[in-house]
Amino acid sequence: MEQRYRYEVLPLDTPDGDPHWEAYANIFRTVFLEDRVSPEGIAVFRQHRRDDQAVLGMVTADGPGLEGRVPIAGFNATPSTVNDGHGPRPALIVNTVGVLPSHRRRGLLNEMMRRQLDLARAERIPIAVLTASEATIYGRFGFGPASRWQSLEIDTGRFGFRAGVEVAGGAVEFVAPSFLGADWDRLVEAHQARHRGTVGHTKADRLIDTGAWDPAAGGPSKTLRAVAHFDVDGSMDGFALFRFKGWDEHPKAQVLKVCAPEIAVERALWRALTGMDLVQTLVFHGSSPSDPLPLSLLDARAVKVKGVGDSVWLRILDLPDAVAGRAFDADGELVLQVDDAMGYAAGTWRLTVSGGVGSCLPTDSEPDVRLAVDTLALLWHGDRGAGEVARAGLIGGTDRAVAAMGRLFRWDEPTANLASF
Ligand SMILES: CC(C)(COP(=O)(O)OP(=O)(O)OC[C@H]1O[C@@H](n2cnc3c(N)ncnc32)[C@H](O)[C@@H]1OP(=O)(O)O)[C@@H](O)C(=O)NCCC(=O)NCCS
Structure with a gap:
């Protein structure tokens, strides 16, 4: 400088x-x-x-x-x-x-x-995260996109769940966003605890979700709306946020967040959102490519994917600590050589997973696979498989070693991050 x-x-x-x-x-x-x-x-x-x-x-x-x-x-x-x-x-x-x-x-x-x-x-x-305005800025600092957003357009007239897909009972109510205040922390924390790859919400998120602050309006929100779901005992167990988009050709609403630790409650919220009279189309930019919603519908074409892009970018600052916090769905052992221009995660590491718990130690052994720290981020939340990343030219190693890495890093359940930052 x-x-x-x-x-x-x-x-x-x-x-x-x-x-x-x-x-x-x-x-x-x-x-x-x-x-x-x-x-x-x-x-x-x-x-x-x-x-x-x-x-x-x-x-x-x-x-x-x-x-x-x-x-x-x-x-x-x-x-x-x-x-x-x-x-x-x-x-x-x-x-x-x-x-x-x-x-x-x-x-x-x-x-x-x-x-x-x-x-x-x-x-x-051990980990830093961000969202990026441009795709070419943060790779040099060791960040790589660990998850993707997907933009959905939902035809409410064709929306309906397949027989046998569980939708939670209880009650839904359309409420003022401020009503969420008493339960908001509990619900976003329960959602994060339930889902892998999720980042904690900030106080700014709280202000926005409860309508106390609308950055675009520079004051309390006049347009934010909320629907809450209550279990049979009357306790709130999920909420969704949305905004009407007005009367053009197809009256629309934009869904901003669906937060329910349990998937059956999430479905009940979607049913409430799609059941609003006069709203023909819902748009939702917070979905991900692994969102199970379309599969659970009678008419999967009620949901159209309108776009996909990178969501949470991740940077590993301390590999042994990061590995200790990451769940693995398969056991195994692998020697990785990680290149990191900033030095934090650089080195050759033996990754050992037993009972789903990983440990990672420096080693002098020959590496099975070689990759850069921003490439490791692509696999960290299970968004990409090692095979596809290797075919893109980003992982070095034999086919056998890459396949072993794929098995080790694969997550059975996808991420579902809700926090924005
Ligand atoms: C992007 C921004 C923060 C860069 O700040 P800066 O002080 O000019 O960046 P630096 O001079 O420290 O450059 C750092 C490195 O990033 C690169 N870089 C900077 N801006 C870049 C851009 N927009 N796209 C790609 N690379 C960029 C530089 O070439 C440099 O690379 P090098 O170290 O390999 O030579 C600044 O231009 C900015 O505020 N842009 C508008 C807001 C924005 O996009 N913020 C990021 C939000 S996610």
């Missing part, structure tokens, strides 16, 4: 009136082409960053056009969790990254990334 730049962390106890808050929030507003942040927006940002114990990394500079030494680049990260099969374990969420256009391509992202990942590693956080 040039000498005029300095890496710093904006302390969470920076006084509310300090102009650094506004300058920091406006970096992201500028680079993501949004309106300048309002006083209410700054207050909300400050509160949920404090509640989540975020690390507000930044690069400051002074010079013409800048009022003193101010942030001109930000890298906002949150300690969170990921459930890789043995329950929620520490993970770092990289929330937002931005460098003002006047300072880009001078190594500021490089510097902020290295500082935040070093800190996470020092705090024994």
